[in-house]
Amino acid sequence: MASDASAYGKPLPLMRGYTKEFYDFCKKRELRFQRCSQCGAWRHTPRPMCGECQSLQWKWEKVAGKGKVYTWTVTFQPLYPQFKAEVPYAGVIVELDEGPRMVSWVTGIDPMQLKADMPVEVWFDDVTPEVTIPKFRPVAC
Numbered sequence: 728m729a730s731d732a733s734a735y736g737k738p739l740p741l742m743r744g745y746t747k748e749f750y751d752f753c754k755k756r757e758l759r760f761q762r763c764s765q766c767g768a769w770r771h772t773p774r775p776m777c778g779e780c781q782s783l784q785w786k787w788e789k790v791a792g793k794g795k796v797y798t799w800t801v802t803f804q805p806l807y808p809q810f811k812a813e814v815p816y817a818g819v820i821v822e823l824d825e826g827p828r829m830v831s832w833v834t835g836i837d838p839m840q841l842k843a844d845m846p847v848e849v850w851f852d853d854v855t856p857e858v859t860i861p862k863f864r865p866v867a868c
């Protein structure tokens with residue numbers, strides 16, 4: 728499957744450990760984040776210990792996939808040549824309704840039209856046979 732990954736041509740997540748677990752859920756069309764079993768705090772990016780109560784007890788919990796644009800930055804000059812065809816594009820921090828925030832894309836909208844608190848919902852982009860990336864799109868208010 729390396730040929731498919733090279734056809735994609737963009738950086739891919741390292742598929743190991745917690746990262747692989749996160750993206751394996753995405754492949755199943757599930758957006759899941761770690762949630763502390765002691766205090767209920769969500770966390771992302773994945774790590775073994777809760778930053779709120781230092782518990783090592785947690786589980787992957789599914790979120791509904793709805794949230795809002797928290798903040799973003801628009802890139803006009805691609806840092807990687809593989810993104811040349813994408814500019815201008817926006818790196819967006821989405822805040823899920825359940826609380827965790829994640830870096831992603833908002834597709835289907837000119838990045839100059841992004842607005843704070845814009846409602847978005849997740850969709851899953853199968854960029855290679857192994858890797859599915861969660862992205863977001865605007866939803867009507």
Ligand SMILES: [Zn+2]
Nearest residue numbers: 763766777780
């Ligand atoms: Zn905790």
